[in-house]
Amino acid sequence: MKTLITLVACLAAGSVCADDRPQYQLTVLRGLGGTSSIGNSINNRGWVAGRSNQSGNQTRHAALWRGGVLTDLGTLGGPNSAVLWPVKNVRGVVTGITQTNEPDPRRESWSCGAFFPAATGTGFRCVGFRWQNGIMTPLPSLRDGFHGFATGTNNLLRTVGWTEDGVVDATCVAPQVYRFRAVVWGPDGRIERELLPAHEDDNSTAATAINDRGQVVGISGICDQAVGRFSAIRMVLWEKDKMTVIPAFGGVAWNTPVAINERGDVVGFANASEADAGNTNFRAFHWRKGQSTRPLTALPGHVTSQASGVNDRRQIVGQSCSPEGDCRAVLWEGCDVEDLNEMVDDNSVVLTTAKDIDDHGRITGQGRDLATGEFVAFVATPLIR
Numbered sequence: 301m302k303t304l305i306t307l308v309a310c311l312a313a314g315s316v317c318a319d320d321r322p323q324y325q326l327t328v329l330r331g332l333g334g335t336s337s338i339g340n341s342i343n344n345r346g347w348v349a350g351r352s353n354q355s356g357n358q359t360r361h362a363a364l365w366r367g368g369v370l371t372d373l374g375t376l377g378g379p380n381s382a383v384l385w386p387v388k389n390v391r392g393v394v395t396g397i398t399q400t401n402e403p404d405p406r407r408e409s410w411s412c413g414a415f416f417p418a419a420t421g422t423g424f425r426c427v428g429f430r431w432q433n434g435i436m437t438p439l440p441s442l443r444d445g446f447h448g449f450a451t452g453t454n455n456l457l458r459t460v461g462w463t464e465d466g467v468v469d470a471t472c473v474a475p476q477v478y479r480f481r482a483v484v485w486g487p488d489g490r491i492e493r494e495l496l497p498a499h500e501d502d503n504s505t506a507a508t509a510i511n512d513r514g515q516v517v518g519i520s521g522i523c524d525q526a527v528g529r530f531s532a533i534r535m536v537l538w539e540k541d542k543m544t545v546i547p548a549f550g551g552v553a554w555n556t557p558v559a560i561n562e563r564g565d566v567v568g569f570a571n572a573s574e575a576d577a578g579n580t581n582f583r584a585f586h587w588r589k590g591q592s593t594r595p596l597t598a599l600p601g602h603v604t605s606q607a608s609g610v611n612d613r614r615q616i617v618g619q620s621c622s623p624e625g626d627c628r629a630v631l632w633e634g635c636d637v638e639d640l641n642e643m644v645d646d647n648s649v650v651l652t653t654a655k656d657i658d659d660h661g662r663i664t665g666q667g668r669d670l671a672t673g674e675f676v677a678f679v680a681t682p683l684i685r
Contacts, residue, residue, distance in 0.1 A: 339664030351382035377401030385451035460507035482507035567607035609656035617654035629654035
């Protein structure tokens with residue numbers, strides 16, 4: 301019966317035959333002088349946002365590519381910034397995280413530390429930012445919170461993310477001190493509402509994506525390290541005054557929805573390991589309200605996967621990895637998984653992860669240049685056949 305249900309779900313989603321799969325033109329995006337860049341977001345205007353290392357690879361800045369032309373979004377005084385999640389709006393607003401020049405007396409790793417170079421990743425305040433028309437502005441924190449983090453912004457100019465709220469919590473793992481809560485910032489940049497935990501045992505939440513219907517997805521758990529793990533015990537959909545827990549695959553931690561489209565489709569990764577938090581066994585998933593959480597197939601011979609982006613055509617992109625950690629950018633349509641490397645017109649770059657896809661089917665992510673070994677951002681554009 302389970303096999304029949306899965307087959308029906310695949311047919312409803314629209315399976316793609318290998319002979320009909322699209323082909324793509326690959327464009328490598330120029331970086332800021334370092335050896336690592338990545339595109340994490342692409343909107344329907346073709347704007348690619350992400351981050352790029354500066355020369356020497358000790359710092360990185362949020363980067364915006366428009367028509368292949370790079371804009372360094374800079375920082376708010378600190379060494380690093382980045383756009384890390386699909387932003388999606390077409391209003392010219394880019395959101396992400398940036399360090400300021402304000403020292404952090406507690407030297408928390410915070411949620412930002414894992415995304416910046418080790419040499420400069422901590423020691424400064426890190427906040428969510430909103431960038432528009434060449435101007436970067438900070439997003440405020442809850443109450444007495446010090447750090448913040450911004451992810452996506454919808455076309456109504458509401459931004460989601462999370463901030464510390466100044467409450468010292470015993471579940472935080474040093475050097476983390478304060479718990480944090482998911483928030484929605486309004487069009488004026490002020491905090492519009494705080495999103496509460498999904499369970500009485502949870503004390504911290506984080507919002508990862510929002511669509512134009514105001515549906516917000518994110519995680520609920522305990523403070524822990526403020527970077528996944530037990531901060532991501534439960535996956536949550538918030539809409540208006542209702543909260544829905546998104547079913548996972550039995551893992552006790554590291555369950556994270558990454559993106560939501562305008563139809564309410566949610567994708568991300570969930571941990572299939574039922575042991576402890578150290579046993580990470582990630583599976584890409586696709587979930588629609590009222591349905592079960594559907595695992596997305598990895599490439600043959602691969603054992604883990606993550607989904608990072610979904611468009612309104614329900615095309616899903618992400619990553620599939622072998623037991624040895626050899627990862628490939630992938631595209632899911634229906635129940636089919638395709639290695640993006642087999643569909644592009646350029647084999648000089650190995651595409652290791654796909655991070656987002658727009659409604660025109662354009663894909664962005666990261667690849668490894670086989671000639672130089674550098675990690676480069678890319679756009680894969682469907683060719684008309």
